Amino acid sequence: MQVISAPSPETTTRLRPIRSLPSRNQAFTGRTALLERVAASMRDGGQDGPADEPGVVSLIGMGGIGKTQLALEYAHRHAQDYGLVWWVGADQLAAVMASLTALASQLGLTAVQPSLLIRALWVELAARDDWLLVYDNLDDLGAMNDLLPPDGGKLLITGRDPRIGRIGTRIDVPEFERDESITLLSRRCPTLSPEDADRVAAAVGDLPLSVEQVGCFLDETGLETSEYLRLLQSQPTESGLDDRTVSAHPGLVSVVATSRDRLVATAGPTAATLLDRLAFLAPEPIPLGSDPAVGPPRFGVRLGDTATAALAVRKIVTLGLARHADNALQMHRLVHTLLRARLPQEEHGVIHHAAEELLATITLGDPDTPESWPEYGVIVPHVRELLSSAAALPGPQLDADGFRALVLKVQRYLYFSGQSRSAVDICRITRESWTERLGPDHPDTLNSGYNLASNLFELGEYAQAKEVDQDVWERRCRVLGMDHPDTIRSAHQLAADLCDLGDFAGARALDEQGWQHRSRLLGEDHPDTLQSAHYLGSDLYELGERERARDINEEVWRRRQRVLGETHPDTLHSAHHLASDLCDLGELERARELELWVLEQRRRRLGEDHPDTLRSRHYLAITLHQMGDCTQARELNEEVWNRRRQLHGDDHPDTLRSAYSLADDLAGLGEHARARALHRDTLVRRRRVLGEGHPDTKRSAQALAEVPSAP
Template sequence: MHLAPPPSNGPITGSRPIHALPSRNQAFTGRIALLKRVSNNMRRAGEGGAEEHGWVSLIGMGGIGKTQLALEYAHRHADDYGLVWWVGADQPAAVMASLTALASQLGLTAVQPSLLIRALWVELAARRDWLLVYDNLDDLGGMNDLLPPDGGRLLITGRDPRIGRIGTRIDITEFERDESITLLSRRCPSLSPEDADRVAAAVGDLPLSVEQVGCFLDETGLETADYLTLLKSQPTASGLDDRTVSAHPGLVSVVVTSRDRLVTTAGPAAAALLDRLAFLAPEPIPLGSDPTVGPPRFGVQLGDTATAALAVRKIVTLGLARHADNALQMHRLVHTLLRARLPLAEHGGIHHAAEELLATITLGDPDTPESWPEYGLIVPHVRELLSSAAALPGIQLDAEAFRALVLKVQRYLYFSGQSRSAVDICRITRDSWMARLGPDHPDTLHSGYNLASNLFELGEYAQARDVDQEVWDRRRRVLGRDHQDTIRSAHQLAADLCDLGDFAGARALDEEGWRHRRRLLGESHPDTLQSAHYLGSDLYELGERERARDINADVWKRRRQVLGEDHPDTLHSAHHLASDLCDLGELEQALELQRWVLGQRRHRLGQDHPDTLRTEHFLAITLHRRGEYPQARALNEDVWDRRRRLHGDDHPDTLRSAYSFADDLCALEDYTRARELHRDTWMRRCRVLGENHPDTQRSARALAAVPISP
């Protein structure tokens, strides 16, 4: 503390300043907007333009920089006040001691401490030039008599959101990235801006950790890559347990102390819940409601209402997580340190409990867009549990309900057009379940089926075929040829063969599946209609356009009756029927149907979903065949650009757009550019699909047919 002492020749009066503050942080960085908010709320205008004396509460987790912000404000504005006094407020006794010392500085005396505090409040009520800072006020109990009177200004810092009821609440969040980089560069001048950015991202821009890590890197001279490895593998040895220059406890101590307090204030069950949450991802975790007391709410089920409320309340008040929009979220370093403090032998059991906790979430149909926002919230947690399972000691069994959840998430990623992410999750899952459950377990086979589906969407047809062939063989042996899962595998394998150019092989598999389902399920069952849809696609590729049109028209009609107008499967049928109509020269009907499908898909799936882009692509083909070459060219070029961004230059769908765009250029007599694009497309198809693939041969013929420019 720096205290401006009173003169020795008389009692202190309101005209003589008293400033008692900790030393200023010379490395204080940024926070310009927050400092302005504090200042504005300290000196806000009241009715009639008169200045009101503000009370402000700075709320946030441990290490977020509340104390440093309050200290910087107090030093910047110290000359505005005749009295500035810093109170360490972590315990009522400490507050009492600090206020008693202030009373003594003001020349006040009393027989009892409580009477001395009352005299202090009388003194402060008579003047308007004071600022008190209550730092780290986390226990409201017993504080009623220790809060000052109105008149001056009070600045409070604390983790408990309830403290925000005292005055104006300002939530303190992490540094902006440029603030993190600035502080890291001050503490470790040798750190490049690029490396500072990587380090800041790794510590989640938490000010305390930015300070600690900057000092640690400067002292140790570690290369950034080595430090990031250390932070991930041994976080408690990465400088996070060091005290800062301002003697603030390290983040490790803050987290461990808070977790210990959770046990004493909310009980072991709340602490066990916190440990399970630490095995999920450091992303928002939606909280469900107790289904026994009302309509269920989306989120994890924490138990009965009273138990859940106590646990969440204490976790938040101790600064171990934030609670917003009915979700809990830990900072990534708190998440890492909570997991690191647990003995490795306990990880397996807690990981299993975390799987069971996440599986309490009830999710909708992964095929429909209405359910996708909820799925998007839990994907990070599924990925985290799957990724961390590999590091667990011994063979661990996945929770059965969690496996069901994982399979639904894989399907969601496929239908929402996120196949690249889905492939990663499917591969991790399949490898894990192969070892834990065996290759013939239904869940292992289902995950393999989902993996192949997403490989297909990425244009990896040969890889998809290999996986589908294995899954189909195992399902035939384990489940039998007539099992619906076996038939689904046969159809998916047929799709691989079709896009690899084996149209006859695809037709044989699809026709067999269609016959099985008609016999087992009936003509209008959704699965039978799916089989007929696949068969129609094969016939289209084999040149039997009339029969393909008739099948697709019948399937579309039945799907509208069974599934509804805007069901994804209904839209698939309409899309394929429009393609048939276009190839048969029924261009007006094709154009009308394509525009209707496009409107539906844009509304339900978004502009850049793969299915939306497919419909736009075929709409451009129809425009071309109607002779509307400029319109076709504009649409094809736009779809081509978006497919390149979404899939890359070599994806089969991207190459289809490039081929159609080149056709438009040729029709518009831009022969030089058409030839260049057809040549590039042909070369890419040779590399991706092989020289004998029908699409490659089609490109070769188109290239040869481009006229030589005069």
């Protein structure tokens, strides 16, 4: 800030109060904490130490976030604290000069040249400390450097450019809190219920400008909330977002359009094209990668060479079109919607394809390993957005090859991280889309079908999983041949469906065939061969060949320890199944020790609620029951049952397994009435979900019959 020494107090002339402020917004809502923070910063400076200048505050945020209204409300509330309060529209240099010239005139200053008049104004202000200047919508800090006032009074600045925050104390202005949005919507549209106001506020992302516009629009049109939300989704520019507000602020449509035009002018068409691509991703943080030509790659999308990427990001943020934090860009959902809506419909397909290619520049780790899962979690919303919007594109479309590979990895991540419900939605969309665009026999279509069936199986939808797996297996047999690795994987997955549908012999036939193929092609110690042997051991267990199943599972476990490592997920699967065999064969102490060890590994690696962790806890409870410790078994089973109910629902086969085991514990503890009730409920659900002839249904019927009736 330019500093001019103030004259001595004796020469300072105190003038009558001078005011020049826009009219106060009578509908100003909330922002209590922000106003208090502005006042404290004006008085004491910021919280970041001596670098902050007391009395200088910069309000930073995107267009429509409410910076101007916040500054105006502060100025009106505190006007009586100052002898001079002057509002300066700072978006254009000429407007600043005109406003400051008018202020100089009010102070009785004259000069031949504008520059001399401004200098005289600074001398006058430096001589007093009772003034507040508000520079609203300051965009070009460089051009305004000589037009910033001297020290002594107070300066409040609003702007979108984060660099303005270097002046004084920076305060980032966020969206409304939800209760603030609901309050303003209710003022503008009194007929709107609190529940509907909440839905509308969520749809517009609590952006103050849009809340104001939408409230007025709903009051004027009388549209039902659901009807309006459909309009906002399908035709956002016709939903009131182009209207000026009561305070004559331009509508959000105009704000966004003007900002994009300025992006073209200041950063070139490449930056604007990049912005359009980002608008086809989700309105969630988009991580930014680095140029691999200049150093180790950083997780995120690659925007081009370093200079091009830096300019584009800088200008996008400066114009308030997105936020930049934690090495990621994020658009507000309405900016995102309006940027996409302004593009001609015939261009959507090309830009959508370019957005797929952009997202595919991200390098991701192994989706099977938890270490990579946080990065996948960031990408899922963008993948989902691109897949969902593809259906609305005009004419035939082709997915980018790299994007399809990314989608398949995301499907695997969702499966291995225990998010099968989300995975099923994505898998169904891609299988249908790729069947139409690539054909039903394309490798990516078949991979997506395979992933769909895997996740349906995890959800307990065994019949649906079998139908999909049967189709994929038959196509792979025909297209790839019986010995192809993908064909064998499909055979094993189909066998798993058959096993849980009660067809243990059919499952064994497929698994034994797969094991023979892999043994011949890959050798006994190959991880895939060991997987086949593991499946075969599970089938033998279900067929009652417990000792042979135990021997196979123990051998596979030993080999996997040597080949894959002691804590590899596949090794843990073998240990888990071996413990189950040992329990059934009466080797209870060894079974318990092994189950406790597997449980600890899975807890540490996967977390408490992962399906594999819950399976370990469930089978540990069964072993404890067999050892006669029904009290501890009941505690474990009840907790796992409740977790599974929350995760999967009451009818999921895993939930019903927990209910069955819990009922057994209750019976063992003499709580016969509750045991009978739970066995009866489980039987009804298994009949409906699995069918009357399923082995689990028969076990439930037998268990219910064996529980003594209440006296």
